[in-house]
Amino acid sequence: MDQGLSVSYVRFQVMKRLIRFSFLMLFFYSITLCKPPELTNQCDPKSESYFTASIIRYLISDSSPSCLPGFPKPAIPIWGAHSEIPSLVQIMGMAIHDNKLYLGGTFSFLGPNTGGAAILNTSNGSLVDSSSCPYLDLLSNSNVAISDERGGFYLAGNFTHIQGVAKQSLVHINSNCKLDTNFDVGTGTGGADIRDLLLAGEKIYIAGSFSTWNGSPRGYLAAVNRYSGVLDTTWVANADATVEAIAADTDGLFVAGQFTSINGSGIGRLSKISYDTGTPDLSFSPNISAGAIRTIAMGKDASNNKVIYAGGSFTAVSPANARSFEMDGNMTAWNPAPNNLVNDIITVGTKVYLIGSFNLLGATTRNYFAAVDINGSIGNEDLQLIASDSIASIAEFGGKIYILGNFTSVFGKPRRHGFSVDPTNGELSDWDPKFSSSFSYPNGKIAFSSDGSKVLVPGSFSSVNVVERSGFGSIDLTTGKATEFNPQFTGSIRYLHVRDNLMYGGGLFTSVLNQSRTNFFILNLNTLSLEGPAPTFDSNVETITTDNQYIYVGGSFTNVAGSARAYIARLALTNGTVDSWNPTADSEVYSIIAKDDKIFVAGDFNNIGAAGTDFISSLDPTNGNNLLFPSSTLFPNANVNSIATYQNQFFIGGSFINIGGQTTSRFSSFDGTTGAYTHQLLSTDSDIATIAIGENGKGIVGGYFTTINGAPKPGFVFYDFLNKKILDNNFPSEGDVYRSFAFKNILYFGGRITQVNNRPMGGFSYTDLSSF
Numbered sequence: 001m002d003q004g005l006s007v008s009y010v011r012f013q014v015m016k017r018l019i020r021f022s023f024l025m026l027f028f029y030s031i032t033l034c035k036p037p038e039l040t041n042q043c044d045p046k047s048e049s050y051f052t053a054s055i056i057r058y059l060i061s062d063s064s065p066s067c068l069p070g071f072p073k074p075a076i077p078i079w080g081a082h083s084e085i086p087s088l089v090q091i092m093g094m095a096i097h098d099n100k101l102y103l104g105g106t107f108s109f110l111g112p113n114t115g116g117a118a119i120l121n122t123s124n125g126s127l128v129d130s131s132s133c134p135y136l137d138l139l140s141n142s143n144v145a146i147s148d149e150r151g152g153f154y155l156a157g158n159f160t161h162i163q164g165v166a167k168q169s170l171v172h173i174n175s176n177c178k179l180d181t182n183f184d185v186g187t188g189t190g191g192a193d194i195r196d197l198l199l200a201g202e203k204i205y206i207a208g209s210f211s212t213w214n215g216s217p218r219g220y221l222a223a224v225n226r227y228s229g230v231l232d233t234t235w236v237a238n239a240d241a242t243v244e245a246i247a248a249d250t251d252g253l254f255v256a257g258q259f260t261s262i263n264g265s266g267i268g269r270l271s272k273i274s275y276d277t278g279t280p281d282l283s284f285s286p287n288i289s290a291g292a293i294r295t296i297a298m299g300k301d302a303s304n305n306k307v308i309y310a311g312g313s314f315t316a317v318s319p320a321n322a323r324s325f326e327m328d329g330n331m332t333a334w335n336p337a338p339n340n341l342v343n344d345i346i347t348v349g350t351k352v353y354l355i356g357s358f359n360l361l362g363a364t365t366r367n368y369f370a371a372v373d374i375n376g377s378i379g380n381e382d383l384q385l386i387a388s389d390s391i392a393s394i395a396e397f398g399g400k401i402y403i404l405g406n407f408t409s410v411f412g413k414p415r416r417h418g419f420s421v422d423p424t425n426g427e428l429s430d431w432d433p434k435f436s437s438s439f440s441y442p443n444g445k446i447a448f449s450s451d452g453s454k455v456l457v458p459g460s461f462s463s464v465n466v467v468e469r470s471g472f473g474s475i476d477l478t479t480g481k482a483t484e485f486n487p488q489f490t491g492s493i494r495y496l497h498v499r500d501n502l503m504y505g506g507g508l509f510t511s512v513l514n515q516s517r518t519n520f521f522i523l524n525l526n527t528l529s530l531e532g533p534a535p536t537f538d539s540n541v542e543t544i545t546t547d548n549q550y551i552y553v554g555g556s557f558t559n560v561a562g563s564a565r566a567y568i569a570r571l572a573l574t575n576g577t578v579d580s581w582n583p584t585a586d587s588e589v590y591s592i593i594a595k596d597d598k599i600f601v602a603g604d605f606n607n608i609g610a611a612g613t614d615f616i617s618s619l620d621p622t623n624g625n626n627l628l629f630p631s632s633t634l635f636p637n638a639n640v641n642s643i644a645t646y647q648n649q650f651f652i653g654g655s656f657i658n659i660g661g662q663t664t665s666r667f668s669s670f671d672g673t674t675g676a677y678t679h680q681l682l683s684t685d686s687d688i689a690t691i692a693i694g695e696n697g698k699g700i701v702g703g704y705f706t707t708i709n710g711a712p713k714p715g716f717v718f719y720d721f722l723n724k725k726i727l728d729n730n731f732p733s734e735g736d737v738y739r740s741f742a743f744k745n746i747l748y749f750g751g752r753i754t755q756v757n758n759r760p761m762g763g764f765s766y767t768d769l770s771s772f
Contacts (some may be wrong), residue, residue, distance in 0.1 A: 076480040077130050079463075080762015081107035081473075082436040086462040091750030091763040093496035095503060096743045097525045100483060102474045103750070104493025104505065107763060109436055110473050110482040111463030115760035116141045117155055117162075118433075118464045119177055122398070122448060122455050125418065125433030127465050133177035133454070137163050137759040142458035145447035146197045148226070151175030153447055153456045154204060156194035161758040169194055170206065170229070173456070175449070185229040186214035195442045198246040198253065200275060202226055203235070205253060207243035220259065221278065237262055237278030244442070247296045247308065252281055254308055256293035269293050269314055270325065286329035290315040294441065299324070299347035301332050302375040309334075309352055311342030322354055336372045337362045343441045344394045346401075348423060350374050353401065355391040369403070371423070381426065383410050393444035398452060400429055404459070406438035416466070418457070437461040462760060472505075472512070485528055488514050494555075495739075497544040499573075501526045504551060506541025520553065522576055535561035535571065535578055547594040547621075549573055550581075554589030554603065568592070568601065568608070583609040583624035591643045593650075595672070598627060602640035602652060615640045616652060630675030634660030636668075644691040644699070646721045648672035653688030653701060667701060669724070681724055682717070683709050692740035692747060694769040697722035700749050702737025716740075716749060718772065729772045731757040733765075745769040 081103055083089045093104030103110075112127055115138035119128050127135075142157030155162075156170040163179045169188025172180035188194075189210035198205040203223045206213075213222040213231055219238030224231055239259035247254040252272045260268035265280035270293055272284040291314035301307045307324045314320060322342050324334040338358035346353050351371045359367050364378050368391045371379035383403075385391075391405035402420045410419050413428060417438045420431040435457075443459045457464075467473075467482045472489035475482055491509020498504075503523040505512070512521045515530055519537040523530055542555040551571040553560075560569045561578045567585035571578055585601075585608040593600040598618040606612060609619045609626030614635035618627045636656035644651050651669045659668055664679035666688045684705035693699035702716035708726065716737040718727040738751035750764030 076478075077112060077135060078477065078480045078766070079110050079475050079482055080113040080760075080764065081105065081469075082109045082111050082463040082466060082762050083107050084437050086437065086754060086762075087752070089754075089763040090738070090752055092738055093493040093505065093507070094739050094741055094748050094750050094764065095496040095498040096477075096748075097498050097501070097503065099477045100474045100485075101477055101748065102472075102496055102498075102503065103764065104472050104489075104496050104507065105750070105763065106471060106492055108468065108470060109463065109466035110469050110475060111434075111436060111466035111762070112480075113137070113760045113762050114461070114463055115139055115162075116157070116159065116443075116460050116462070117145070117456065117458045118461075119153075119173075119454050119456050120433055120464065122453055123430060125431040125465075128177070128454060134163065136173070136177070137161070139755055139758065139760055141443065141460045143194060143443045144197050144445035145456040145458050146199055147447050147450055148172065148199065149450050151450050152180070153449070154197055154199065155456060155458060156197050156206065156208075157443065157458055158189075158191065158193050164758045166758070169210075170197075170204070170224070172229070183227065183229040185224055185231075188214060190215075193442065195242070195244045195257075196246045196445065198248055199226060200248055200253075203232060203275075205246055207246050207255060207257065209242040220257070221255065221262075223278075235276070235278045237273050237280075242292075244292065244294045244312070245296045247298050249298065249308075254296055254298075256296045256310060256312075258292040270296070270308075270310060270329075284327065284329045286325050286331070288314050291320065295342065295344045297345045297347050297352075299352065300374060301326075301334065307332055307334075309345050309347060311338075311345045311354060311356065313341045321356075321358070334372075334374065334376050336370065336376065336378065338370070343392055346394050346396050347374075348396050348401070351379065351423065353394055353396075353423075355394045355403065355405075357390060368405075381423070383421075384412065385410070390438075390440065392439035392441050393446065395446050397448045397455070399424075400431075402431065402446060402455070404435075404439040404444040404446070404457070406440065417461075433457070433464050434466050435459065435461045436463040436466050462762060487512050487523075491519075494540060494542050495544050497546065498525070499546045502531065504544045504546070506537070506544050506553060506555065508540050519555075519557070531576070533561075533576055535576065537569075542588065542590050543592050545592045545594055546573060550579060550594075550621075551576070552592045552594060552599060554592050554601065556588050567603070567605065581621075581624045583619050583626070590639070590641050593643050593645060594621070595645060597621065598629065600643055600645075600650065602643050602654070604639040615654070615656065616643070630670040630677070631660070634662075634677065641687065641689050641703075642691045644693050644721075645672065646693045646697055646699075649721070651691050651693075651721060653691050653703065655687045666703075666705075678724065682719075682726060689736070689738050689751075690740045690749070692742045692749070693721050694742035694745040694747055696745055696769055696772075698727065698745075698747075698769040698772045699742055700737070700740050700747055702740050702749055702751065704736045715751065715753065718767075720772075727772055733757070735761075742769065 090106040095102045117136045117138040139161040145153050145155045152175045153173045170185045172183035174180050192210035194208040196207040206222045220243040221237040223235040239262045241258040243257035245256045256270045262271050262280050269288040270286050272281040293310045294312040297309045309324045311322045321338045324332045339360040340358040342356040344355050354370050367385045369383045371381040389407040393404045395402045400420045404418045417435040418433045420429040446457050448455050472487045474485045490511045492507050494507035505521045519541050537557040538559040540556040545552050553569050558566050568589045570581040585605040587605040589603040591602040600618045602616045606614050611626035618629045636659050638655040640652050640654040642653045653667050662679050665683035670677045685707045686705040688703040690702045701719050706714045708717045733756045735753040736751045737749050740749035748766045753761045756765040
């Protein structure tokens with residue numbers, strides 16, 4: 001946001017809060033009118049200075065310690081991690097320093113968690129600020145948006161929730177970007193796609209691949225009331241296959257798609273039907289013999305007669321894929337002859353713009369985009385797209401053409417899956433939204449607000465305005481946005497640990513900040529530069545912790561800086577050199593805790609520190625010998641992935657289902673003094689990967705499970721570690737949780753998380769444990 005916009009935004013917010021606070025002022029003076037205020041003591045609620053200072057704190061949302069009342073700041077959306085394929089995002093390393101959250105794992109971008117629809121500024125493609133226009137938080141995909149002609153939008157596709165509310169298929173977004181809860185279509189399409197919408201009068205006409213609407217039979221077409229969303233039972237236009245597009249004419253609707261008949265008319269693929277009843281107009285009867293139409297647009301021909309342009313994969317006598325039709329259904333002479341599919345068509349003046357998967361129009365080379373005059377002449381317009389590119393949709397607004405698809409550059413300039421261009425001179429505009437994922441048919445049918453300031457973009461992306469970060473980056477928790485830290489990382493981080501001003505990172509990688517580092521690095525967080533020396537580990541690093549003297553590292557390695565170190569090693573805290581301490585495990589170490597006079601270790605081993613102990617034990621910090629604690633005889637029957645401690649109780653999670661023959665499903669605890677186990681604290685249907693506990697004893701148990709105690713609860717559950725019980729403060733989620741940590745009472749957890757509390761998440765989420 002530039003300085004001018006920032007100043008305007010601040011003024012707007014202050015004015016808004018002043019208006020709201022005026023009610024409080026009137027109330028205050030009504031109860032103090034009979035007595036003059038005391039002027040001397042700011043902390044005296046009866047004084048004028050107390051009142052004035054309280055107003056100032058309210059306007060600036062000040063909640064700092066004071067004798068004055070606090071007014072917390074509105075929550076700021078925290079950016080997430082994203083990728084071209086959202087389900088592939090993994091967060092494996094997490095740490096905090098100087099109010100910045102550092103993330104490591106598998107991802108390509110950092111950006112806001114928008115879900116599959118976003119409201120952007122028409123001028124530059126930036127996401128409209130959430131304080132004035134809340135994110136739509138769509139789960140998960142949308143195809144088409146239209147203006148409601150009153151500053152808001154209708155949005156349709158194949159989704160289940162928006163802004164945390166359960167809504168399917170079609171929703172109304174008010175001009176303030178908030179969901180219109182009075183508009184409700186029930187189950188809508190029941191999970192099938194909506195391909196196109198048209199608002200006309202009091203009705204919204206709907207086309208798609210559905211066969212029912214809110215439980216009532218409807219063949220691929222339906223109409224609902226624009227205010228309530230209630231199905232119009234008097235409008236029935238049953239097609240026999242998917243309807244892809246709708247266009248408005250003065251005396252009826254044109255519909256196009258894969259169908260071969262509507263209401264038994266026998267007119268297929270392109271038909272005209274009544275606004276009032278859905279009855280087909282038999283006077284319009286084009287001769288389309290095969291295939292399907294994907295897109296239609298009203299326009300004029302070279303003689304200024306009204307025609308309808310159509311594109312798709314159809315055959316109309318010969319040739320195919322793009323033709324225009326007169327109002328009786330006869331074909332015109334307009335015949336661009338694209339050699340492959342046409343996805344979308346718009347008309348602008350005397351030009352007809354086609355986009356699709358073609359590369360020839362007749363004998364003229366045009367990759368996926370072409371402009372054809374209404375007399376059939378092919379224009380010189382060329383986006384210089386390459387063979388791997390594709391285009392999904394095209395729209396015109398304000399004299400500019402907006403295009404969405406699968407590309408990363410246009411005219412040799414960076415544009416990630418979206419751009420706009422001035423068709424009169426071919427110049428790119430400043431509209432540069434930078435979507436996390438590409439667009440493919442049928443998504444990407446955009447809509448502009450009635451005042452032209454906003455554009456709603458539907459799609460299957462998870463974020464917009466993304467910044468590139470290859471598996472490692474940081475987010476400023478004050479602004480919620482990515483910092484400038486871009487470490488040019490190569491590989492995958494598995495663990496991050498911060499002590500003082502240094503970050504210790506481990507995983508499977510070869511370089512950081514364009515400097516060679518093999519599976520381990522030390523980063524100075526004050527200077528954002530690497531510290532050395534950094535010993536080379538010959539395989540994965542899975543866990544890192546520190547005490548006052550040493551760095552403890554566990555993983556899959558067997559050699560560190562040329563010295564044999566099997567699965568566990570210790571480095572000097574002062575300079576990172578390998579220490580002589582060498583417990584030698586026989587398999588991987590996944591978790592380490594340095595506590596008092598013991599180094600607790602967990603993993604997939606059966607022998608460590610010169611003694612046979614399965615999957616968990618503790619080591620002497622002096623010589624590395626196995627201390628045979630918590631037990632020398634009772635062991636889990638499978639690997640332990642995580643250890644956490646609170647008030648001398650140690651909690652473990654992993655793959656085990658019993659300890660010493662006693663049933664305990666993947667989660668247990670033992671006493672830090674006696675080693676005595678407490679079994680069967682909870683039951684999961686798959687592995688536990690991570691445990692984290694806040695200062696108040698509340699925290700998380702996360703992993704690969706989908707049920708807790710037999711009830712559905714994917715990925716994580718909040719837990720009271722003091723009283724050893726599951727908390728009631730749990731909400732729906734999707735995705736595995738691999739890593740978690742608590743910073744004071746703020747809990748961060750990450751993995752393959754795609755949604756929490758019915759809102760999209762980019763790999764991780766967080767919650768304030770003090771509210772539990």
